[in-house]
Amino acid sequence: MAAPVTERQYQGKVHEHSRRLMSVWMDELGRAEAEHQATGALMISGNCVELLRACHILPMFPEVTALQNAIRHKSLPLILKAEQAGYSSDNCAYVKADIGLFLEGGMGPGKPIPFPTITVCNYVGCNVYVKWFEHLADVSGSKLFMLDVPFGRTAEPTPADVQYVVGQLKELIALCESVSGKKFDIDELREILAHAARAEEGYSRCKHLTKRHPAPFDSYFDSINMMGPINVLRGTPEAAEFFDVAVAEFEGLVAQGLGPLSEERFRTVIEGPPPYPFYKSFRNLFSKWGAVAVQSTYSTVGGIWEWGFRHDPRRPLESIAEQMLTENLTNRSIVARYGQIKRYVEEWEADALVIHSIKSCRLFSAGQGDMRDYFTKQLGVPTLMVESDLEDPRYYAEAQIKNRIDAFFESLEHKKVVAAAH
């Protein structure tokens, strides 16, 4: 019988470094109102955080607030509060947790989470974003700017698509100037984009390191430490430096042949967001089997950097538009995502695909049965699908999920034994 798999005692800097940077940002948000600092709400997916930064608008992300409440087991009362106010049990729980926070009095004047001065809906694929920000603007009384980004429905964005987005970015700049009272400087944006490109390069290098055997970190569960800096803090020198540290740490682990577990028995690709209220328990269900995610789609919601796209300071607005149009998971079709996952399975040498299907986010999940059909029947990739939610703990049935995960890896192990015997 194989030795039990244990988690390696973590001694790196990435986790703490990320936590520190995010805390600084959260503290800034907490002081924004008192310091008369204009704030702008944005969505994570394919965002234009660099532009807000160049306009001296402090970015805030309702999704981050929602996931933080979920991971701290604080989401359910907020969700229930929103449902009492009329939100359906079938609505996205991220939105409900955010609106619930407002209804509970945890957001707004004098609170750690201020009302945004402007609400910038970067409509990048997700239709719930439109609703969420309509509701956020309604409760906060902030000006709503709807940044309409055409969905990826052609092989490449057309020049008209890019110009359409650039035109709206220019309008957004004018709005930001009126809010902040500061003149926009294109050279400042170029400088910010250079920092962004450096962070993107670092994130990409980290993700390519998981091609190694063993992978130095779990590209699903550990990527969360990098998703804050890459999606929220992108464009700051601190985020760029963070990835220098991360690359060095992971390269060190590769050199030592260390991964996150005592043994890497299975390499998986994980599709879908994690169940934040049960993050650690969910991870444990895979760890005990020696399963490490070598790639994940969730880590690309903000941007797909591993295929080489970088913001270009020479074409500032155009490259922001291009990133919003094509270089993020959410503005691409679910079938385009099959291609992304296929590449992960092949190039990262994964043994299996795990689909974590969540009720809240239909953008991610609607049709994942078809995805499973494609990978199992057409590609012959062993695929497991489990269902719960990223925010609402009521949808997480641990015993049922454990049974499915155990059965799946038992079967994979059996296949390995049989293959080795031949």
Add this chain to the structure above:
Amino acid sequence: MNADRIIEQCRELVTQPLSAVAERWQAAHPGGRTVAVYPVWAPAEVIHAAGMLPLALLGGGTSVELTHADARFQSFVCSIAKSSLELGFQGLVKGVDGFVYSNICDVARNLSSIYARNFPDVFVEYLHLPQNSTSPGVAGYAAAEFRRLADGFARTWGLQVTPTALAKSIEVYNLLRARIRALYALRIAEPQKLSTSELYVILRAATVVPPEQSTAWLDTLLAELPAREARPRDRLRVVIEGAFCEQPPLGLLEVLEEAGCYVVEDDLMLGWRWFTSDVATDGDPFERLGAAYVNQAVPSSTRHEGREHRSAGLIEKVRRSRADAVVFMPAKFCEPALFDYVLMKQGLERAGIPHLLVEFEEKMWTFERTRNEIETFVESMLFD
């Protein structure tokens, strides 16, 4: 054909699978093609101008048992997405050459590419309809999107959409929409003369016949219905809101009326009556359609309107139709309708307009509980 006979024929037409409609059209028009539009709206004018028959793809209703699509879409996904895919698996849309989807919701977007993957031999196009309603570039962008649809027809089938043909099709659909508006006005004025279940089947049947034919029906209906013998009853005048995509069962609409309501406004079958006034008839026709999309579209949960509060369009409908209350009727799992319900109900409450929430599913077949809820609501209003 008189009004009653037209309504009877419409009732019969809406029970037929899309394949029967498409094949009948193709038999009468050898080499002709049909393109179906998933809710809520796509420019049928562009399909018509290419010489094709525009159809509405409205799911399988109660007629189709899910045997394949349930494995593709999860239990928490709305029924119309699953049953529309199932229609493809079961060959019930055979003869439909193309499908047009748009960004009405996350499920519809995913369905579009999954449909294309599973049925590679049919034309599938996905339109990005602008959600920004105020930027100067939006109308031009929408026009470019409609041109892209036309280019797809040319590339796939060699069918050209000329400016002249599109201008003509816009006029044809302007005529149809004007008559639909007149029918709605008649129902507001004298709801006893045209029930909502009748109006619904008329509009739904209009989505499976050429617009010239449905316009002729409507001319007859508009000529005859005002003379219909019908005594006004003491009923609650209500607006239905939220049933813009998945289709409520006809039985549910009948129950609503039997339980004591006159439905005087609704958001049923929006796609064939999308514009609130005629699309302009001079200038580039694609540009005119783009401008109309931005400035003349009906209020819809699937379109962001930055110039007014989410509840404003609904309140205007209530006022214009002299309604007493709103019946929210979202399909189960329909996120756009369920999200809008909150802002809309808050708006109604500020305006002092009563409302009731009744969820449905296209496969729903018993209505007694709903009847009870509606009767209670009606009684509480009428005897208050």
